[in-house]
Amino acid sequence: xxxxxxxxxxxxxxxxxxxxxxxxxxxxxxxxxxxxxxxxxxxxxxxxxxxxxxxxxxxxxxxxxxxxxxxxxxxxxxxxxxxxxxxxxxxxxxxxxxxxxxxxxxxxxxxxxxxxxxxxxxxxxxxxxxxxxxxxxxxxxxxxxxxxxxxxxxxxxxxxxxxxxxxxxxxxxxxxxxxxxxxxxxxxxxxxxxxxxxxxxxxxxxxxxxxxxx
Amino acid sequence: xxxxxxxxxxxxxxxxxxxxxxxxxxxxxxxxxxxxxxxxxxxxxxxxxxxxxxxxxxxxxxxxxxxxxxxxxxxxxxxxxxxxxxxxxxxxxxxxxxxxxxxxxxxxxxxxxxxxxxxxxxxxxxxxxxxxxxxxxxxxxxxxxxxxxxxxxxxxxxxxxxxxxxxxxxxxxxxxxxxxxxxxxxxxxxxxxxxxxxxxxxxxxxxxxxxxxxxxxxxxxxxxxxxxxxxxxxxxx
Numbered sequence: 001x002x003x004x005x006x007x008x009x010x011x012x013x014x015x016x017x018x019x020x021x022x023x024x025x026x027x028x029x030x031x032x033x034x035x036x037x038x039x040x041x042x043x044x045x046x047x048x049x050x051x052x053x054x055x056x057x058x059x060x061x062x063x064x065x066x067x068x069x070x071x072x073x074x075x076x077x078x079x080x081x082x083x084x085x086x087x088x089x090x091x092x093x094x095x096x097x098x099x100x101x102x103x104x105x106x107x108x109x110x111x112x113x114x115x116x117x118x119x120x121x122x123x124x125x126x127x128x129x130x131x132x133x134x135x136x137x138x139x140x141x142x143x144x145x146x147x148x149x150x151x152x153x154x155x156x157x158x159x160x161x162x163x164x165x166x167x168x169x170x171x172x173x174x175x176x177x178x179x180x181x182x183x184x185x186x187x188x189x190x191x192x193x194x195x196x197x198x199x200x201x202x203x204x205x206x207x208x209x210x211x212x213x214x
Numbered sequence: 215x216x217x218x219x220x221x222x223x224x225x226x227x228x229x230x231x232x233x234x235x236x237x238x239x240x241x242x243x244x245x246x247x248x249x250x251x252x253x254x255x256x257x258x259x260x261x262x263x264x265x266x267x268x269x270x271x272x273x274x275x276x277x278x279x280x281x282x283x284x285x286x287x288x289x290x291x292x293x294x295x296x297x298x299x300x301x302x303x304x305x306x307x308x309x310x311x312x313x314x315x316x317x318x319x320x321x322x323x324x325x326x327x328x329x330x331x332x333x334x335x336x337x338x339x340x341x342x343x344x345x346x347x348x349x350x351x352x353x354x355x356x357x358x359x360x361x362x363x364x365x366x367x368x369x370x371x372x373x374x375x376x377x378x379x380x381x382x383x384x385x386x387x388x389x390x391x392x393x394x395x396x397x398x399x400x401x402x403x404x405x406x407x408x409x410x411x412x413x414x415x416x417x418x419x420x421x422x423x424x425x426x427x428x429x430x431x432x433x434x435x436x437x438x439x440x441x442x443x444x445x446x447x448x449x450x451x
Contacts, residue, residue, distance in 0.1 A: 194404030
């Protein structure tokens, strides 16, 4: 049996693939696209959402029986906003440069549909431990897509990964650049994020035909 | 002039959907039919036009470092900007609720067309994003912030209208099965965003500075010429 029962483990593994929040549920796309030009920013964003969604789901789940349903949206917004302020202050204190790159998109975690969506759909009807697992699972599914998009955009756009020159030096013409390879600067522009996500959806749905919409 | 420039800039160059990806969730979810897209777009313009100036006032007189100086000398050092997220989102949520009540009371027909979209809007990233960009771009006056709110609302409206029209037509085309629905919408939006990038050069004002320098140089030249002329005249005399 171990730490997780089969049902609980499914809560984590499902959102990673067949119920992915970005490609299947269409939630949380706003922030997913804007900050994925670098792998580092994508990872930081994924970790921030993991923190906010994990803790937020537990808090909402603990309060689910005392929140009047008429004002639940405002209550949820206040909980998320408080958690996001913590993330923002920590980033400003320990990674100031990065928080400048992410600019307003840290604040936009508040209105990230993933978070409100999981609160509404799961945390309001389930206990804290299951809500925690659901939060972690969905944030991981979100982070996975973010990291894939960030990986390709940084690799093809500037030839680096996390700032390391993995393809050689474009100015001194070493590595791949020696045989005439060029960086595709277009990958760094924002429209390419949309197209990369479109391609991920394409690949995923070709592999699993039950996901195809009509 | 400044107002017109900001207006067009927020519609085309800094278009919320195509340049900054704000409000993508509702953009993708509600763009299946043109009529609902128009309803949501109108509601977004309406709410942005109200909340951005309101949050500008909050930012200016409550949140910025030193903004509390109107309370008295001892409040000058306070910096409440870390509270801006929670203040902005609370303002937006209450305003949306208030607008819903007022519209329901005074104009039932408008409520019927906008009403169902208003609760959706409280959690639309475009609304909070508008206020956060207003803060980070340091828009200087209240009227400019109102122009910015309306302009970005119209930009969002245009975007959702365009994609809804395309999605209505694309039903008749032969899209690869795995791309149908969400996938093709992403790719079309990407292509539209590439198109919108061409507006980038519209208001750069890149040519503005150079002629000015030339002008001053010319003025100097003419002055020099005049001096030379005057000297010549003096010499001749």
